[in-house]
Amino acid sequence: MSHKTTIAEVYESLEHVMDPEIPVLSVIDLGMITGVELEAGAVHVKMIPTFAACPAVSYIRNNIKTTLENELGIAVSVEVDKEVHWQSNRMTAAAKEKLKNFGIAPPQILAGEVSAEIMLEIPCPHCGSKETYLRSPFGSTLCRAIHFCKACGQVFEQFKPLE
Template sequence: MTITAEKIYKALEQVMDPEIPVLNVLDLGMITSVKVGDGDAVLIKMIPTFSACPAVELIRQNIRTTVEKELGASVTVEIDKEAHWHSNRMGPAAKEKLKNFGIAPPQVYNGEAYSEILMHTACPHCNSKNTYLRSPFGSTLCRAIHYCRECGHVFEHFKPLE
């Protein structure tokens, strides 16, 4: 079997985020490059969503084992030190998956006042913007906690980051 970038990306669709199991590493925009080298050795470069993310090593391991299993290749996964992750790397489909999972997706962030963005977060349950920030710290570093005055849900918000 010839190993191609397309086959690698197809295998990566199976590598889910351990903290948000409806999103894979491609949905999150964590993969910066894939290369096939001599002897079908595969090099995958990735970036963590947050620099102190406790799941980075688990994700690296899951990438390596999944691609090796699917393609029968030797796989190396490196942290890409030339790139940094930002929430704008997530596409509309990933944001819709987050919303359907009950987590408010990050808004597009272009350097505007960060506190304003956090304060105006739509509820993923009823779409109301009549919400307020309860805590800038959620269950993980990448999330904040909000309360919806309309439907009464407490919900997490995936923080926007540039």
């Protein structure tokens, strides 16, 4: 008798699909998966990019497909969900801790609109000081900003809060 893939197994395999720009975070950590459907011998995954113009979307879609097909032995289709927009509050608490340990300041929890003030006094992921300032709203990727810590002298990136 053949094994029937479960939704839980699909989500477990999705934990192995890492973000190519931040390899300590999975698509699950980032809250990029909006749906999983099992159909006769196949799985359909809906995902959203963390930023509208993210250049890694095709790469991530292909990794989801390849990983699930290899791990579960099932046909996979992946579509970008155009009904849902990613926001930084979708990130898990574990993802934010992993980001900090990786040297990137995690986004703050948003309870309203993003404002310039929310980008100020971001805790330094290296020393924890809030004596920081925004050097540039543009980092190495569209989803990051660059900050400077006055306490330890380190430049660091912050994953931008996005609503």
